[in-house]
């Protein structure tokens with residue numbers, strides 16, 4: 347059974363029909379990637395799932411068969427759907443530690459939080475070194491680590507990652523993708539990964555969807571997609 | 585074309601700088617003349633400063649509401665002075681009733697606490713209702729819309745108070761425990777001023793603790809920084825904004841009591857000038873910055889209190905104390921010319 351299931355998702359920005367009926371699902375323990383060019387509707391999809399955007403009646407978003415549709419964002423977080431937004435959006439005027447504390451805002455279990463903090467510091471030792479520093483003074487790579495660490499503090503059932511590799515040097519991109527894979531393998535975290543870096547995303551994902559101007563145009567096994575001539579031509583440079 | 589535009593801006597800047605410089609020279613010159621004339625004694629100066637600190641503490645409490653709402657919504661809530669006024673009426677009716685019962689004389693501390701509770705509740709309720717009814721529906725409207733609405737709310741509250749309580753000035757009953765002065769060496773400090781210092785210090789410390797050290801405070805700071813990111817952490821953004829109004833209202837209510845204790849009056853228009861002064865204080869400190877509001881409030885209170893004697897006496901201006909409001913707004917003008925971000929602030933020009 348799908349952990350996260352999206353049916354017929356539409357989003358309108360005023361007159362602009364940005365998503366025109368998206369269907370996708372993510373099973374327990376999977377990494378699924380949603381790839382597509384700039385302006386295709388990837389961010390819009392994640393923002394609709396996490397309750398930041400309104401959706402019309404006919405759209406359905408379900409977590410473990412319970413409706414998330416039209417819940418407000420802070421209630422979606424309480425259900426365990428945690429979204430690392432595009433551009434990281436760490437709280438620049440708070441310390442690294444306070445950002446991590448914010449990540450656990452919706453959480454009640456103190457004991458689990460301490461364990462997660464240890465795990466995050468193990469995963470990103472840099473964050474531990476800089477825990478007292480203001481987040482705004484971190485480098486781009488460190489901010490991405492912080493954004494992911496902050497999301498992990500919320501103990502996600504499903505982690506939504508919006509272009510975690512954006513604007514990072516190739517070495518760092520490699521490190522971030524390794525971390526995503528490790529999270530999934532070690533902790534069994536279910537991940538929906540949005541990327542423009544299609545090749546790398548398809549390498550760590552089990553399945554993928556290709557989105558173009560608000561439609562899913564292709565979907566399937568990640569390995570099959572990465573050798574599909576249409577995908578190669580459009581996203582992988584031929 | 586572009587070059588000409590650029591030159592015109594330079595000329596405008598130059599004129600502003602010359603005005604600012606002229607004012608600064610007048611201030612320095614006036615101060616030197618006053619000080620060398622020896623017209624005021626040290627004890628008198630100290631009294632001016634103490635009065636200024638008390639007045640400034642009241643400005644600081646009100647300024648916090650302006651600055652916190654600006655920090656979280658990017659909006660200047662011009663009705664905030666009226667939240668203060670409503671609280672002051674709450675305090676007035678409470679003391680009047682307590683004085684009538686004789687409770688005020690028997691139990692002054694409890695009476696003052698009761699005044700505080702009533703005033704803070706009234707101001708906070710008015711603040712939260714204003715947010716809910718007038719501002720929240722406009723959350724996505726262009727910036728000018730909530731600003732004009734705030735002016736509307738301000739008038740609405742003023743005339744509501746006038747309708748309910750009449751247009752006369754209400755005189756607070758005398759609180760025996762707070763009348764008279766305590767002699768501290770050469771200076772006499774009014775008991776009412778001591779009460780103001782104690783209450784302001786407690787309010788500011790509690791606020792600091794709440795904002796910096798508690799979950800609620802982190803929620804407020806996160807919403808002020810990035811509403812969507814805060815929502816993605818599980819913060820209820822609407823509730824947090826309402827809470828910010830609530831805290832601003834509580835501070836304004838406390839200020840209403842302090843004003844009542846020091847000046848012993850309440851009227852439907854009393855929110856206007858202190859509101860404008862507190863707004864000046866918030867801009868002076870750097871609007872959006874909580875520490876700035878406190879620093880701005882206290883500096884404004886002190887400058888306004890010593891300014892007339894210090895700057896204006898030396899310039900040979902008669903009855904300088906009539907001009908203390910002019911001094912406050914001159915400070916605002918100077919700040920906007922020389923340091924538009926305020927003493928501790930960042931990027932006012934970008935967001936305002």
Ligand SMILES: Nc1ncnc2c1ncn2[C@@H]1O[C@H](COP(=O)(O)OP(=O)(O)O)[C@@H](O)[C@H]1O
Pocket residue numbers: 359362364382383384385386387388389390391
């Ligand atoms: N706030 C908005 N208002 C209007 N149109 C928007 C807004 N955000 C995104 N869009 C439009 O919706 C489409 C999808 O955008 P987005 O989801 O950000 O794409 P992606 O994340 O795939 O780059 C684009 O055409 C974009 O211009």
Ligand SMILES: [Mg+2]
Pocket residue numbers: 388389390432
């Ligand atoms: Mg995007």
